[in-house]
Amino acid sequence: MMPKLGWVQADTCTAMSETGAASSTGTLKFYMYYKVGTCKKDCLVSATSPECSSVLSNSVGEALFPTAAACYSAKYGWIDTGLCKAMVTEGYTNKHYVSYSDYTCKKDCETTASSPECGGNPTDLATQIFTTADECCPENYLG
Known part of the structure; x- marks a missing residue:
């Protein structure tokens, strides 16, 4: 027999049907967190779990995935998997990645005074990522 609520995650449907609330620990699956434009995990936020956003109050109709990569x-x-x-x-x-604002190739690492090569995460998620600065500069440098 086909389920009548096929678009609803089974564990969410069961929890909401039996208790009237979503799980207190979350589904532990990933979903698109459109507010910040990234995938986050449906689980309690903690210092040791930066992938978590919070427990979804209602994941009915939310597309959930087993991994962030999925x-x-x-x-x-179109975003680089890494x-x-x-x-x-x-x-x-x-x-x-290419930093068009200063015509250089920046390293995706934490920006500090002692690391001028670092530019943090690229702001444009469709930016092409290169293993080395040498790979980045010759093909993409505009100077």
């Missing part, structure tokens, strides 16, 4: 592939297939993973955990790839 979420990005489905929702943002950049996706880094952004989920609020981390960095340590790879390079």
Whole structure:
């Protein structure tokens, strides 16, 4: 027999039907968090779990994915996979991308006074990512 609520996640449907509330721990699956343009995990936020956004109060109709990579592939297939993973955990790839504002190739790493090569995560998620600055500059430098 086909379920009548086929578009609803089974665990969410069951929890909402039996208790009137979503799980207190979340589904532990990833979803597109449109507010900030990244995939986040449906779980409690903690210092050791930066991939979590919070427990969704209602994930009915929300597309949930087993991994961040699956979420990005489905929702943002044009984004570099490594950049996706880094952004989920609020981390960095340590790879390079073109910085058109200053005509250089910046490294995707934390920006500090002692690391001028770092530019943080690229602001345009469709930015092409390169393993080294040498790969980045010759093909893309505008100077």
